[in-house]
Amino acid sequence: MSYLYLSEIKLGMTLNQVLVSPNGNMVLGQGTVMNEYLLSCLKDWNVKGVDVIEEAAAEFNLAEIERMISDILIALADNAPIETHLQSAAQVHSEIEIELKGLLNRVCWED
Structure with missing residues (x-):
């Protein structure tokens, strides 16, 4: 797992954490695969970075x-x-x- 800044997140990367809003609501769950829409949401929410599963670990096996x-x-x-x-x-x-x-x-x- 790796913490990456938002600018380093690529399409298809998988979150290795639950993202929670300031009021305590779960926004994105662990295992969520990033797509263009979710990346734009993270930017809109001013998220600085997230913990992702390394690409090799996220491959379907x-x-x-x-x-x-x-x-x-x-x-x-x-x-x-x-x-x-x-x-x-x-x-x-x-x-x-x-x-x-x-x-x-x-x-x-x-x-």
């Missing part, structure tokens, strides 16, 4: 998702307590959701 799913299936066979399975599944779900949101946003904004 099907092999990594398959590995995570395989790890869950192996853990399920180990007769571990259900809480362990739920925690593992929740973590993987979160990681997959971030990956898929990034992919979807890139596809939607490249057209």
Whole structure:
């Protein structure tokens, strides 16, 4: 992850933080992929910079998702307590959701 000034942010970069307005409202969520509209909003809001995921880490990686799913299936066979399975599944779900949101946003904004 890297903190970049607004002038360094490029289209397709992924936020690694939640942006909150001064009154406490969430403006942009972690995992948001930057597009022209969002960049112009950040400029209008006088945001100086944001924390982004490094480009290599933001790439959609099907092999990594398959590995995570395989790890869950192996853990399920180990007769571990259900809480362990739920925690593992929740973590993987979160990681997959971030990956898929990034992919979807890139596809939607490249057209």
